[in-house]
Amino acid sequence: MLGLSIPLIIIGATIALSWPLGRYMRWAMDSTDPSSSTSRFDSLAVAVLGTAASKGQAWKEYCISMLVFNVFMFILVFSILTTQQWLPLNPDGKEALEASLAFNTAASFTSNTNLQHYSGEVSMSYLSQLGALMWLQFVSAATGLAAVTALCRGLSGRTDLGNFYRDVWRATGLVLLPLAFVLASLLVLFGTPMTLDGAAVATTLEGATQTIARGPVAAYVSIKQLGTNGGGFFGPNSTHPLENPNFLTNVLTNMAIILIPMATVWMFGWITNRIKHAVVLFGVMLFLYAVFVGSAAMLESQSTQAFAQLPVEADMNLEGKELRFGTTAGALWAVSTTSTSNGSVNAMHDSLNPLTGLLPMAGMWLNVIFGGVGVGLINMFLYVITAVFLAGMMVGRTPEYLGRKVEAREMKLAILALLAHPLFILGGTAIFASSSWGLDALNNPGSHGLSEIIYEFSSAAANNGSGFEGLGDNTVPWNIATGVVMLLGRFIPIIAPLAIVGSMAAKRATPESAGTFRVDTPTFGVVLLGTVLIVGALLFLPIAVLGPIAEFLTVS
Amino acid sequence: MESLLNICVIAATVFAFGYLGFVILWPERF
Numbered sequence A: 001m002l003g004l005s006i007p008l009i010i011i012g013a014t015i016a017l018s019w020p021l022g023r024y025m026r027w028a029m030d031s032t033d034p035s036s037s038t039s040r041f042d043s044l045a046v047a048v049l050g051t052a053a054s055k056g057q058a059w060k061e062y063c064i065s066m067l068v069f070n071v072f073m074f075i076l077v078f079s080i081l082t083t084q085q086w087l088p089l090n091p092d093g094k095e096a097l098e099a100s101l102a103f104n105t106a107a108s109f110t111s112n113t114n115l116q117h118y119s120g121e122v123s124m125s126y127l128s129q130l131g132a133l134m135w136l137q138f139v140s141a142a143t144g145l146a147a148v149t150a151l152c153r154g155l156s157g158r159t160d161l162g163n164f165y166r167d168v169w170r171a172t173g174l175v176l177l178p179l180a181f182v183l184a185s186l187l188v189l190f191g192t193p194m195t196l197d198g199a200a201v202a203t204t205l206e207g208a209t210q211t212i213a214r215g216p217v218a219a220y221v222s223i224k225q226l227g228t229n230g231g232g233f234f235g236p237n238s239t240h241p242l243e244n245p246n247f248l249t250n251v252l253t254n255m256a257i258i259l260i261p262m263a264t265v266w267m268f269g270w271i272t273n274r275i276k277h278a279v280v281l282f283g284v285m286l287f288l289y290a291v292f293v294g295s296a297a298m299l300e301s302q303s304t305q306a307f308a309q310l311p312v313e314a315d316m317n318l319e320g321k322e323l324r325f326g327t328t329a330g331a332l333w334a335v336s337t338t339s340t341s342n343g344s345v346n347a348m349h350d351s352l353n354p355l356t357g358l359l360p361m362a363g364m365w366l367n368v369i370f371g372g373v374g375v376g377l378i379n380m381f382l383y384v385i386t387a388v389f390l391a392g393m394m395v396g397r398t399p400e401y402l403g404r405k406v407e408a409r410e411m412k413l414a415i416l417a418l419l420a421h422p423l424f425i426l427g428g429t430a431i432f433a434s435s436s437w438g439l440d441a442l443n444n445p446g447s448h449g450l451s452e453i454i455y456e457f458s459s460a461a462a463n464n465g466s467g468f469e470g471l472g473d474n475t476v477p478w479n480i481a482t483g484v485v486m487l488l489g490r491f492i493p494i495i496a497p498l499a500i501v502g503s504m505a506a507k508r509a510t511p512e513s514a515g516t517f518r519v520d521t522p523t524f525g526v527v528l529l530g531t532v533l534i535v536g537a538l539l540f541l542p543i544a545v546l547g548p549i550a551e552f553l554t555v556s
Numbered sequence B: 001m002e003s004l005l006n007i008c009v010i011a012a013t014v015f016a017f018g019y020l021g022f023v024i025l026w027p028e029r030f
Helices: A005-030 A037-053 A059-086 A099-110 A126-155 A164-189 A217-226 A247-272 A275-300 A329-339 A354-366 A375-395 A408-433 A446-461 A476-505 A522-555 B002-025
Strands: A200-203 A209-212
Touching: A005 A126, A005 A164, A005 A247, A005 A275, A005 A329, A037 A164, A059 A099, A059 A126, A059 A164, A059 A476, A059 B002, A099 A126, A099 A476, A099 B002, A126 A164, A126 A217, A126 A247, A126 A375, A126 A476, A164 A217, A164 A247, A217 A247, A247 A275, A247 A329, A247 A375, A275 A329, A275 A354, A275 A375, A275 A522, A329 A354, A354 A408, A354 A446, A354 A522, A375 A408, A375 A476, A375 A522, A408 A446, A408 A476, A408 A522, A446 A476, A446 A522, A476 B002
Parallel strands: none
Antiparallel strands: A200 A209
């Protein structure tokens, strides 16, 4: 018995919630009725930002606005992190971050990655946690949601993709803030701390004095999960008893990880008026997700080889697990957090059985199993375009997608964006695995050590943020390299798809006919699944063999 | 040493965001 009843309830309940949320997000993000309350909400943005938040933008203007906004946020957060010792809300007297660590952290949170080469309770003041990092957790997720809304508008034939600032305003104020408020309230109710007082000092039963870090944890955790950010308030992330105190908080936060990515698929269907197509995309994502969760639960139900020579009886892998969450909670979370670009952890990924460890990596390599807020669907769009093109070539017709022709320019951009991902992961791994930058940071020899390096670059390029740990990654080369990879890995797969839809929307609409390749059928679902697995996964097969698969064969 | 580190950080920032600007302006050449 794999104990799959709780995962099934969590996944089922999240799917049920995602449908009404998708309808709501369609209203919040793309309401075109000038008398609706979203328009009144927009007028607040115009009052603050002026005409910059009101005029429509073509894809290039939209992307430039996105980049300008994110550069500004990056500089702001970098400045806060390097001057926090002089700033307020620092009751425990935290010092400034070293420059490369501040660069890595600002890049990490700007790119929605939340890769943490620091420990929050040790290094960050409350102002840095709330005013810099939590702020970015909202606006980076809002950037993803804005980008996917622009993509949907383009795919519905509009050359005016909307206004980036208005979309971020709507995503933050109408989607993320209300959801985060509800979740944070529930988390407080179930025992997650929420205070601005400094660390608590307690006397233990043995009479020793203990300092217990705490803070505004509930607020931080809610947007950390909903925004697929993943950066923990505490270093141990959601394994920490104050960040994820019990079974109920674990269930709620696990649902929060996949809720918005699921709802985004429905929002895409409503905006483009292609709900059947959205059902096919959702089906492909759910199939991959279910296979990954089932496989992880099965593989973790076998005991770890680390206990093989010890007088310990264990009929499953209990190393690195928090049993207060249930036996399969670690496996479900490991898949959820890496299928989406969340990256929070409730178990030690370094302790997963070798083949289970492959699954989180594969989730990050594909990066389309619901994916990060907004960007998961954008990544899937690149595979959809590729699948449509391949199918079109096979039947000898000019490929069309949603009434627009897919030609050389669109394919060139799609393939370049798809290839950027393995380039960052494999290129980075190759450099660090063959130099002292990587080898000196390793805590494990052989294939497991290689897996640690692969995982770190996969996590950075997929904007995930989780770590295999065991890697001493707070060094200047790691901080700079992963910082650059996170920024490029974040924005190239947003810019290229928006360029594609901008190009497609400018073309004359092609009426659908009997010969049009339909994208709302199970056949297309199978073609898409094949494309994702062949184009996305096959590129990583050699590195998978050298890392986790070699380790599996060695310890077996 | 510290000024060399600062130069590295500034160079990485300029490269990353500069390159993204290049991708927006000339998407087919990235």
